[in-house]
Amino acid sequence: MEATEVEIFGQTYTARGHDDEEYLRELAALVDRKMREVAEHVADPEPRRVAILAALNIADELIKSQDREAGERVEIKQRVTALTGELKAALGR
Numbered sequence: 001m002e003a004t005e006v007e008i009f010g011q012t013y014t015a016r017g018h019d020d021e022e023y024l025r026e027l028a029a030l031v032d033r034k035m036r037e038v039a040e041h042v043a044d045p046e047p048r049r050v051a052i053l054a055a056l057n058i059a060d061e062l063i064k065s066q067d068r069e070a071g072e073r074v075e076i077k078q079r080v081t082a083l084t085g086e087l088k089a090a091l092g093r
Contacts, residue, residue: 009035009047034058 003014004021006028015024034054039045042053 008032009039009050011047031058 001016001018002021003016004024006013006015006025008028008031013028015028017024031054034057035047035050038053038057039050042050
């Protein structure tokens with residue numbers, strides 16, 4: 001596990017992980033971007049508060065994405081079932 005220096009919201013952190021350095025930097029850039037977006041909309045941009053609000057925003061995006069994917073999986077299953085029925089009918093089975 002290698003250490004990678006990243007900057008988030010003006011602070012430098014050492015990130016350790018099994019992922020490559022570029023991926024860790026992308027993650028840090030996402031967190032930094034979200035924190036900066038939040039900081040623009042709060043009266044008191046105290047870093048801990050901004051970090052928690054940014055984490056909530058990221059979690060919201062994750063949950064919505066997971067819900068979309070679950071809905072798409074249901075739709076795909078329904079389409080496969082319908083197409084299987086049509087194929088069986090066309091083949092006389």
